Amino acid sequence: MEKIYDVIIIGAGPSGLTAGLYAARDRMSTLVLEKEKPGGQIATTDEVANYPGSIENATGPDLVARMVEQCKEFGAEIEKDTIQEVNLEDKIKVLTGDKGTYKAKSVIVATGATPRKLGAPGEVELTGKGVSYCATCDADFFSDFEVFCIGGGDSAVEEAIHLSKFARKVTIVHRREELKAAKSIQEKAFKNEKIDFIWNTQVKEIKGDGMVESIVFENLNTGEVTEHEADEEDGTFGIFIFVGYIPETDLFKGKMELSKAGYIITNDNMHTDIPGVFAAGDVREKTLRQVATAVGDGAVAAIQAEKYIEHAFEE
Ligand code: NAP
Numbered sequence: 010m011e012k013i014y015d016v017i018i019i020g021a022g023p024s025g026l027t028a029g030l031y032a033a034r035d036r037m038s039t040l041v042l043e044k045e046k047p048g049g050q051i052a053t054t055d056e057v058a059n060y061p062g063s064i065e066n067a068t069g070p071d072l073v074a075r076m077v078e079q080c081k082e083f084g085a086e087i088e089k090d091t092i093q094e095v096n097l098e099d100k101i102k103v104l105t106g107d108k109g110t111y112k113a114k115s116v117i118v119a120t121g122a123t124p125r126k127l128g129a130p131g132e133v134e135l136t137g138k139g140v141s142y143c144a145t146c147d148a149d150f151f152s153d154f155e156v157f158c159i160g161g162g163d164s165a166v167e168e169a170i171h172l173s174k175f176a177r178k179v180t181i182v183h184r185r186e187e188l189k190a191a192k193s194i195q196e197k198a199f200k201n202e203k204i205d206f207i208w209n210t211q212v213k214e215i216k217g218d219g220m221v222e223s224i225v226f227e228n229l230n231t232g233e234v235t236e237h238e239a240d241e242e243d244g245t246f247g248i249f250i251f252v253g254y255i256p257e258t259d260l261f262k263g264k265m266e267l268s269k270a271g272y273i274i275t276n277d278n279m280h281t282d283i284p285g286v287f288a289a290g291d292v293r294e295k296t297l298r299q300v301a302t303a304v305g306d307g308a309v310a311a312i313q314a315e316k317y318i319e320h321a322f323e324e
Pocket of ligand 1: 058059159160161185297
């Protein structure tokens with residue numbers, strides 16, 4: 010007979026891995042499904058400086074590796090598969106992936122969010138050819154080159170600081186005249202001699218034949234359009250885009266209550282509007298998306314799933 014798990018967790022970022030740890034420790038049969046590598050966004054974050062205990066240059070990948078190990082140690086299974094279809098209404102939930110069908114008494118959605126695109130012409134074509142959404146992954150390619158960082162939030166400014174360790178010059182391009190990032194992060198960037206700023210400006214186009222060769226800016230106050238071309242000797246430069254995230258909730262549209270921006274709405278105990286289905290981490294509608302809040306969500310969701318099963322599957 011096909012196995013029916015107590016809980017299946019979709020997504021192996023910090024919230025999913027914490028849910029896995031708590032569920033497995035409570036002796037629930039637990040499966041964590043992840044379509045890529047475990048870790049979610051912190052797998053591509055150089056420094057997780059604001060997660061308690063994460064000090065002395067601890068990197069995102071280090072933290073993820075420890076979370077995965079701990080989760081498995083308690084008996085959670087972690088599998089790679091992409092879920093394409095969910096049937097969550099019945100008492101036994103059915104998830105259909107590329108590799109198989111999975112059944113569970115409860116489901117925790119911890120699918121997170123993915124980087125938002127600018128939507129500028131050339132962006133998609135030149136992704137991986139100078140355009141990047143991950144400084145940790147690609148900073149090295151731009152050692153001694155020039156790079157632009159698009160955005161004004163925590164990600165753009167933190168990653169600009171990281172990129173300044175590699176690039177010879179980093180320019181933050183923001184569509185407003187002040188940053189949105191936390192003041193402490195802003196202060197670091199303003200003090201960094203390698204970091205420059207272009208304000209009130211958006212990216213109109215990214216150009217290049219096989220690799221980034223120029224970027225076209227538009228000043229939103231004056232309408233002036235300017236084009237920055239690669240240094241002749243370099244031939245190219247980097248464009249790192251950090252303009253926010255989009256929740257991974259396509260699977261749940263029309264099946265679960267979502268916010269206007271597409272995040273899953275839960276109560277304080279991570280319950281969605283479907284009995285036995287919980288959500289945790291960045292995919293939830295909430296005010297602060299951090300590793301610290303994601304792990305809290307994951308722990309609550311696992312304990313609530315256990316309580317739900319005890320009640321709903323009472324003999
Ligand atoms: P964010 O806070 O949503 O900021 C996105 C930035 O991109 C904003 O400055 C926004 O400008 C700009 N933007 C959005 N769409 C744009 C477009 N089409 N063209 C140009 N600019 C655009 O996103 P985030 O920085 O990725 O942060 C996401 C969450 O993760 C936040 O809660 C953040 O605090 C958290 N985070 C925390 C840390 C940390 O504490 N260490 C590090 C990274 C991320 P407007 O202001 O004009 O909308």
